[in-house]
Amino acid sequence: MKKTLTIMIMLTLFGMSSIFAQINLDSGLVAKYNFNGNANDSSGYGNHGLVYGATLTADRFGNPNSAYHFNGLNNYILVANSASLNPTNAITLCAWYKPESFSNDGSTGIIDKGYTSYNPPYYQYRFATPGEYSSATYDMFSFSVTSNNISNGFNTPNHFYTVGNWYFLVGTYDGTTLKFYINNVLIQSMPMSGPLNAYNTPLYIGRNSIDPTGFLKGTVDNVRIYDRALSVPEINVLYIENNCSNMPVVSYSGLNSMYTTGDSAVILTGSPAGGSFYGVGVSGNTFSPAIAGAGTHTIVYVYSIGGCSKAYCNTATVAQGQIKVPVIQSSATDIKIIPNPNNGKFNLNFTNEYSENISIQIFNMLGELVYNESKHQYKGIYNDNIDISKLSNGIYSINIKIGERKTTEKIVVSK
Secondary structure, eight states: OOOOOOOOEOOTTTTSSEEEEEEOOTEEEEEEEOOOOSSOOOSOOOOOEEBBBOOOOOTTTTOOTSSSEEESSEEEEEEOOOOOOOOSOEEEEEEEEEEEEOOOEEEEEEEEEEEESSTTTTTEEEEEEEEEEEEESSSSOEEEEEEEEEEEEOOTTOOSSSSTOOOOEEEOOSSSSSEEEEETTTEEEOOOOOOOOOOOOOEEEESSSTTTOOOOOEEEEEEESSSEEEEOOHHHHHOOOSEEESSOEEEEEEOOOEETSSOOOOOOESSTTHHHHSSTEEEEEEOOOOHHEEEEEEEEEEEETTEEEEEEEEEOOOEEOOOOOOOOTTTOEEEEEEESSSEEEEEEEEEEEEEEEEEEEOTTTTSSSSEEEEEEEEEEEEEEEEOOEEEESSSEEEEEEEEEEEEEEEEEEEO
8 A cells, every 4th residue: 555644743933832734645635546456536536537448557666456557559547527626726736657668649648637629728737748759759748737728838858758767747836836846856837827727528547638549658656636736845745655654753853943044053853863854954964044044944854764765844934133132231121022922913112221222123034124113312111012914924023123232032923
């Protein structure tokens, strides 16, 4: 049986109760074909496939009867149209494919949902390959989706793949960008907008939907269709998914949920030991907020043994700012931000003993200044009601500069 990895991510916001987020690879899943002995859909939507001639074979791990082989002559799998197979706002296609040498119609579907006739835009969405059709189209992959009755997509260069090797194809559209990944690498990306078209036609695996001569040769496994765009960490998890039923629990420690760019690097400890950390700002087993920069970063720990891999993800948000400086001598005392978390409206209160210039600046997670206020030669009780409620929910840093001294606090806006 193939194994689906679900990664738990724990976020803790400065002493607040823990919030659990989940990378859930079943979220938005509308069709899932593991091909473990049949072409049934295990997504829960009942988009079961009817097998026409395709034969069960070993998958990429050598498990028997766990993938389908197509002979390039008359084999295919047919899935009846359903509303769930017609996403409108976003989509992800996933499939593993091991090509064989063949020459067919020049554009043979791996996953293929077509137009109503052999006319533009030809296809609703698809992965395809021409095989060795001609010197102009040779051993390449393509991915396309249709919006506003216009096909949008990519072709890899010729001679892209090697016959007999497995390839993991992922195509995503999130409403603004179309992306094509192969073997966990972003191959191509382009801006795109607009709702996806739905032509209420059947879905085919292993053949061209609108050309009756276009049959695929090779082996297909682990086909998935989502009504959302998978993230890079999610694609990574699917790619490293392996035939491992006895892997230990994988996790790591040492990463806090919040930093500023002035904070020192921290040491991460993986469990079991011996794995590798990946992510922006990561070097070996250390995470540097200064190198990562402002933003929210996903840090992945991958543990591998005996050809099996398992991953654990956690996230850290880095705010633009400095390490909090202790308040001394003529700086403010008893800085209070009430309430915090808040709905964007809060009271800032502190006392300054000497006449000094004061500036209040608020930055978002991208380091962009979103609020700025200053007072000249201010002394006494500073009491100000600040309103940033027009900003989106998130974590902000507030920099309070009194004279030459600066204090950075964190604000959580949740409306």
